[in-house]
Every structure is written in structure tokens, then in C-alpha cells.
Amino acid sequence: MVSLSEELQARETAARRHVEELQSEAAELTLRLEAARKELSRLEITRETVAQVLAEL
Template identity: 60%
Template sequence: MRVEEAVAMASLVEGLEAREAAARLRVEDLESRIAELTGTLEVEREAWSRLRVTRETARASPCGPKRYGRPHSRT
């Protein structure tokens, strides 16, 4: 292998290593953001679930929503 070819190959490898490192950082950033969003999603799902249970309990209550001047809703 000639010197020029060796230099070109080294340059190619260095470029690939740099691109690989950048890709790794992007992946790590995305994984971190996904973990954060997953935590937020779980909190919001739990809040949604509690609200559904509360609504269903209020609907099943003998007093029901009419007690507060609102007709029963089908939604």
C-alpha cells in the first residue's frame, strides 16, 4: 500500500469513527428523552385512570351528577 493510500484509509476510518460517535450521542439523547417521556406517560395514564374511576363512581352514585344540577352524560 502506498503512503497516499494509507493516509486516505486513515482519514476514512477517522471520518467513520467521528460519524459513529455522533450517531451514538444521538441515540443516547433519544434514549434519555424516551425514558423521560415514558415516565411522564405513566403519570398521565394514572391520572387519567383515576379520573375515569371517579367519573364512573359519580355516575353510579345514588346522588349522581344531577345532584349538582347537571344531567347524566353518555360520554
Template identity: 50%
Template structure:
């Protein structure tokens, strides 16, 4: 037979268990809200980064388009050295043309010209510019 006292004790025990579950769920919710806020911040940074890159690439594409028009008007689409057709540059990439007689360091992208001969050789050596006598790498 169940007494009123034992029934009330059982109800109190169940209430305590329910309160404990509620507290645990609230902790989980707080942790999830924190994670959610972190992910919102990360998403915001990624969106801003993407928009900035698109803006930069858009400006570079406009400049490349203007360069192509200028090159085509000036030389009919032909590079003066070696009669090589002018191609649009790859956005965000500075390429170094392979060395051949007659071209100078002035034809290198600015970043590859260097301040001194050794500096220029280090950066442009990959394209065959190193060990070329009188090639103007000291720029």
C-alpha cells in the first residue's frame, strides 16, 4: 500500500529530476547559441572577404581590359619583341616570360625586377632569367 508520504516523496523526486533536465537543456542551448554566434561571425567575415575579392578582381578585370585595348591600338595585338600575340593577363598572377635574347628586365613584372642583381635573380631565376649576362636585372 502506498502512503501519502511516499507518494509526495516520489513526486518531489520526479520534480527534481525534471528540474535537472531543464537545467542541462538550458546549458546545451547556451552552448549552441554561442556556437551559432561564432558561426554567424565567421560567415560575416567570409562574405566581407568574398565581396572585397570580387571588388578587387572586378577592378583588375577593368584594368586588364583597358590594357588589352591599349596594346591592341598601339601594336595591333602584337608584342614588339619577338612578334608574340598579346594575351590578357591572368588576374592576380604576375607571370615572368621565359628569357630570350633581346628582352630586358623592364619587361618583367615590377615585383620581379628587384632592387639589386641578386634579388632579381632570386625571384626571376625560375623563368630562366638567372645567369644571363647583361640582362638588366639590376633594374
């Protein structure tokens, strides 16, 4: 039979591992979000520039 202390330690280890996995996923999502924001910004600037050029024709 596993002692209470051992069970708590096992659960703590599992929870720590889960937190580390989620932190890793969050870091990856942060990078992807930043890339998507940059792409959106480029597209917005392009649209505004094209609209401005067309308006000047």
C-alpha cells in the first residue's frame, strides 16, 4: 500500500509535469499569435496603401 506522503508526492509530480506541458503549449501559441498578428498588420497596411493609390488615380 502506498503511503499518503508518497501519493501526494506522485500527484504533485504529475501536476508539475502538466503545468510544464501547458507552459510549453502557451509559449508555442504565443509565437503563433505574434506571427499571425504581424501577417494581419502587413495585410492591413497593404490594403490601406492600395486604397490610397487607387484614390489618387
